[in-house]
Amino acid sequence: MEIISYDEIKELKFKGTQVAYAIVCERKLWLFSKGIALEHTSDRVNLGKLIDQTSFKSEEGYRDENVSIDFITSENGIIVHEVKLSKALEDAHLFQIKYYIYYLRKKGINALYGILHYPKMKKIRKVEFTEDDEIVLKKLLSGIENVLSLSSPPALVEKPYCKKCAYFEFCYG
């Protein structure tokens, strides 16, 4: 099994949601990470319903102290699956699943690739993890560390999806 360095242990402490939020909005990342919990549960409930209505419910998830992967399958290695409601934040979904692949590999698990499922749109997307992805992901993880070291939330930078964000009232109220 590969030996994990101290820096890698630091990198592997984040949740997949934090990686996604690092792409979506650093302010949202900070608020979520500091436990300012205004997250609506509706998306999670909707996602749960969606998973229940599909064959995914029979598949096994992967959970540990940091990550919670929707489900995994095996095929000479592990395939990581994430189910999403919409493609609106696809770049964030991409790096969330790439982080899971990286995370599992660092834990000595042979994660081959990922699949993003968008069942409402009847679409799937295969996600590979390349050497370039590792460079981008490492920068992203170090950026998360920097954001979390701030004593107050990063300044508000308006985004097209702010109105749909659970922190909308907090930011604009």
Ligand code: SF4
């Ligand atoms: S409302 Fe906009 S600025 Fe505020 S946390 Fe959400 S996405 Fe970020």
